[in-house]
Amino acid sequence: MSYDVLRYHSVNKTMMPLYFTFLFLILVATASGKPPHVVFMVVDDLGWNDVGFNNPDIKSPNIDSLAHDGVILNHAYVQPLCSPSRSAFMTSYYPFRLGLQHMVINAQQPVCAPLDKTLLPQVLKKNGYATHMLGKWHLGFCRPECTPTHRGFDSYFGYYNSREDYYVKVQGNGLDFHINDKINWNAVGNYSSFQYGDAVENVVRQHDVTTPLFLYFPIQSVHEPLEVPLRYYDMYPNITIDGRRIFSGMVSAADEVVGRLVKVLKEKAMFDDTIIFFTADNGGWVPYHGNNYPLRGGKITIWEGGTRVPAFVHGKPLQKTGVRYDGLMHAVDWFPTILEAAGISYSDPKRDGISQWKSITTLSASKRTEFVYNLDNHTTPFQGHAAIRVGDFKLIEGYPGLYNGWYKPNDSWPGEKPNPDYSDLHVQMDPYSYSNWTNFKGLYNIRDDPYEHTNLYDKLPEVVKKLQARMSYYYTMMVPANYPPKDPKGNPMNFDLWWQPGWC
Numbered sequence: 120m121s122y123d124v125l126r127y128h129s130v131n132k133t134m135m136p137l138y139f140t141f142l143f144l145i146l147v148a149t150a151s152g153k154p155p156h157v158v159f160m161v162v163d164d165l166g167w168n169d170v171g172f173n174n175p176d177i178k179s180p181n182i183d184s185l186a187h188d189g190v191i192l193n194h195a196y197v198q199p200l201c202s203p204s205r206s207a208f209m210t211s212y213y214p215f216r217l218g219l220q221h222m223v224i225n226a227q228q229p230v231c232a233p234l235d236k237t238l239l240p241q242v243l244k245k246n247g248y249a250t251h252m253l254g255k256w257h258l259g260f261c262r263p264e265c266t267p268t269h270r271g272f273d274s275y276f277g278y279y280n281s282r283e284d285y286y287v288k289v290q291g292n293g294l295d296f297h298i299n300d301k302i303n304w305n306a307v308g309n310y311s312s313f314q315y316g317d318a319v320e321n322v323v324r325q326h327d328v329t330t331p332l333f334l335y336f337p338i339q340s341v342h343e344p345l346e347v348p349l350r351y352y353d354m355y356p357n358i359t360i361d362g363r364r365i366f367s368g369m370v371s372a373a374d375e376v377v378g379r380l381v382k383v384l385k386e387k388a389m390f391d392d393t394i395i396f397f398t399a400d401n402g403g404w405v406p407y408h409g410n411n412y413p414l415r416g417g418k419i420t421i422w423e424g425g426t427r428v429p430a431f432v433h434g435k436p437l438q439k440t441g442v443r444y445d446g447l448m449h450a451v452d453w454f455p456t457i458l459e460a461a462g463i464s465y466s467d468p469k470r471d472g473i474s475q476w477k478s479i480t481t482l483s484a485s486k487r488t489e490f491v492y493n494l495d496n497h498t499t500p501f502q503g504h505a506a507i508r509v510g511d512f513k514l515i516e517g518y519p520g521l522y523n524g525w526y527k528p529n530d531s532w533p534g535e536k537p538n539p540d541y542s543d544l545h546v547q548m549d550p551y552s553y554s555n556w557t558n559f560k561g562l563y564n565i566r567d568d569p570y571e572h573t574n575l576y577d578k579l580p581e582v583v584k585k586l587q588a589r590m591s592y593y594y595t596m597m598v599p600a601n602y603p604p605k606d607p608k609g610n611p612m613n614f615d616l617w618w619q620p621g622w623c
């Protein structure tokens with residue numbers, strides 16, 4: 120035992136009464152403390168290399184300063200796609216246990232996040248929180264019970280689908296914007312970052328500070344379509360690839376929203392009592408200029424580029440800040456982590472998430488040593504796949520997904536300047552052309568080889584066996600993918616050209 124360890128663990132007998140008084144005071148202070156305000160911010164499709172704290176070419180000063188004054192989660196994992204990640208955030212269950220493992224919930228599919236699962240805002244609301252949501256839902260809306268204000272949110276301002284025009288709020292052949300349960304014409308026209316900035320100021324200004332606030336804030340940025348007001352585009356004169364230049368501007372516009380959030384929290388003297396949780400929902404979407412370099416792959420793939428994302432926690436309870444935390448954190452962990460931060464005890468022995476609150480606040484070892492990237496045996500239109508992490512190792516079986524390389528931010532893409540090196544991307548148009556990846560088998564030591572260059576599958580059969588055994592265990596919990604065909608009843612033609620519930 121080192122001297123330091125001894126010093127911390129041996130309490131001199133004469134010091135005992137003092138020690139206990141001190142301990143008691145700490146306990147009283149914690150127990151009587153007001154519950155904190157909580158902001159859970161999700162930036163859509165923000166890749167590893169798309170934020171200033173990982174890439175100095177991106178201008179995101181507000182996000183960066185929160186990250187640097189907090190704890191950056193250096194190994195924060197999510198699902199490779201929007202609906203699966205959001206379902207994990209909101210339920211603490213892996214999507215393969217919810218039937219949401221295959222793809223996103225498409226606009227006309229009669230599907231929503233299972234109604235028998237308790238969502239995070241429901242628990243917070245029950246424990247006295249005011250709960251508000253601004254932004255993208257994407258957990259289904261075919262009937263009213265599926266929508267945010269029926270699932271734990273006091274108020275909602277945003278859209279139901281996967282994506283829409285940043286100005287006109289059109290997705291496919293319908294408009295998509297709701298305030299609570301009502302369609303909202305007023306949202307049509309202005310750039311969405313400005314609107315979410317206005318909305319977050321309103322929510323915080325109108326909040327009664329004696330009640331703890333939970334704000335779920337999954338903004339539209341920086342998902343495609345690539346759209347940004349000129350002044351943000353002008354911030355990046357040195358970027359020669361036009362799409363990347365627009366995309367970078369979109370990150371800066373999103374960063375401005377974060378700045379407005381911080382400013383209004385400070386105005387209301389709430390900032391010091393607020394814990395901010397920040398993550399992306401999946402990696403950057405490479406064909407739309409999201410970037411994950413030097414990680415491999417991107418959104419829709421189970422490579423690290425699709426699943427390891429920028430994330431951080433900011434708030435007073437952190438014992439040490441300005442550091443990167445290397446412990447494992449998975450999308451299913453946010454739910455119990457946020458509840459513990461809020462001082463709420465809620466137990467569901469069946470859930471997959473583990474609270475990381477103590478680990479993050481004290482920078483101690485993560486309680487997570489393994490997680491499932493995904494299990495998906497639903498083979499059409501895309502191929503099935505499975506991937507798991509156990510300790511330092513990652514096993515991939517089957518189709519890793521759409522594109523499999525390493526892409527730099529200044530690389531050009533098909534449709535812009537065709538580049539033969541990126542022929543993989545044509546898989547977007549023809550998912551079957553890469554059927555030679557269907558039987559892929561990969562084993563990577565992520566600690567030594569975080570960018571997945573060296574496939575050890577044939578070299579380490581014992582490790583493969585061990586990970587396969589864990590995978591088999593998880594397979595026993597899997598439910599079939601809930602991925603029905605589009606229902607014509609959901610067509611906006613039936614709802615005055617708005618995307619609306621009421622057809623399932």
Ligand SMILES: *[C@@H]1O[C@H](CO)[C@@H](O)[C@H](O)[C@H]1NC(C)=O
Pocket residue numbers: 308309310313314317
């Ligand atoms: C868009 O929002 C910004 C920021 O709130 C506001 O200043 C501007 O007037 C709005 N523009 C339109 C066209 O509504």
Ligand SMILES: *[C@@H]1O[C@H](CO)[C@@H](O)[C@H](O)[C@H]1NC(C)=O
Pocket residue numbers: 354355356357
């Ligand atoms: C563009 O590059 C030049 C030369 O490296 C540099 O001095 C300038 O600061 C860059 N401009 C921006 C806006 O990043």
Ligand SMILES: *[C@@H]1O[C@H](CO)[C@@H](O)[C@H](O)[C@H]1NC(C)=O
Pocket residue numbers: 527528529530
């Ligand atoms: C492209 O970006 C990479 C990594 O960001 C950098 O190493 C390389 O020099 C850049 N190439 C050009 C031509 O700018």
Ligand SMILES: *[C@@H]1O[C@H](CO)[C@@H](O)[C@H](O)[C@H]1NC(C)=O
Pocket residue numbers: 555556559
């Ligand atoms: C699939 O085929 C492409 C093109 O021939 C090749 O580059 C790639 O390595 C193959 N992938 C596998 C897993 O064999």
Ligand SMILES: *[C@@H]1O[C@H](CO)[C@@H](O)[C@H](O)[C@H]1NC(C)=O
Pocket residue numbers: 496497498594597598599
């Ligand atoms: C996928 O696995 C589930 C659960 O084991 C099973 O019910 C389903 O039939 C499988 N689907 C396919 C297409 O193999």
